[in-house]
Amino acid sequence: MIKSLAKTLKVAAFAGAMLGAGPASAAEPLGIWYDHTGRGAVEITDCGGKLCGRLVWLKNTKHKEGCNLQIFGDVRPVAAGRWDGGWIIDPEKDLNTKYSVELTLLNPKSLKVVGYLGTKFLSETMMWQRAPNDLKRCGA
Numbered sequence: 723m724i725k726s727l728a729k730t731l732k733v734a735a736f737a738g739a740m741l742g743a744g745p746a747s748a749a750e751p752l753g754i755w756y757d758h759t760g761r762g763a764v765e766i767t768d769c770g771g772k773l774c775g776r777l778v779w780l781k782n783t784k785h786k787e788g789c790n791l792q793i794f795g796d797v798r799p800v801a802a803g804r805w806d807g808g809w810i811i812d813p814e815k816d817l818n819t820k821y822s823v824e825l826t827l828l829n830p831k832s833l834k835v836v837g838y839l840g841t842k843f844l845s846e847t848m849m850w851q852r853a854p855n856d857l858k859r860c861g862a
Contacts, residue, residue, distance in 0.1 A: 751805070751827045754778060754857055758835070758848035762813070763857055764793060773797040773805055773825065777813065778859045788813055789860035794823050803827045810837050 751773065754765045763779035774795040777788050797808030803826060810823035824842070826834040831852045838845035 751825055751833050754853040754855065755833055755850040756853045757850055762788070763853045764850070769795065771798075772808065774808075779853070779857050780860050783860070786860065791817075797823060797825060810835070812837070 751766050752768065754763050755775075756763050761781045762777050764775040765778040766773055766775045772795070774797070775793055777791045777793060780786075780788055791813055793813055794810035795808055797805040800806045804824065805826075806822075806824040808823050809820040811817055811820055821837040821839055824836040824838070826836075828834055833850040833852075835848045835850055836842065836845050837848070
């Protein structure tokens with residue numbers, strides 16, 4: 723009975739991955755995300771146990787200088803589905819101003835990004851949507 727249940731769970735996990743869950747775990751925000759403006763996409767990767775993100779797609783192809791720009795880093799896991807303690811910049815404003823950032827994976831296709839200055843009372847909440855893994859990257 724236990725072997726049968728284990729086999730069923732493995733088959734279900736494999737089927738879920740094949741149906742579009744992608745290479746990242748459903749509990750991690752790794753992968754490519756359209757930002758809240760829809761004008762850019764950020765690839766989130768594991769950087770030594772912390773999360774970091776770089777711009778990998780720009781809707782306006784004339785903005786080549788933004789390609790591969792790291793916009794956040796040092797984000798650490800703090801709870802299941804939540805990361806905090808790192809920094810983020812606004813690539814449309816001052817690139818030298820870093821804000822604190824919290825990421826919360828709401829579901830496999832939605833990521834809540836909260837940028838804040840000192841306290842979360844003074845924050846901006848952005849909703850990012852998962853982009854396709856085959857998104858044509860800038861600079862490619």
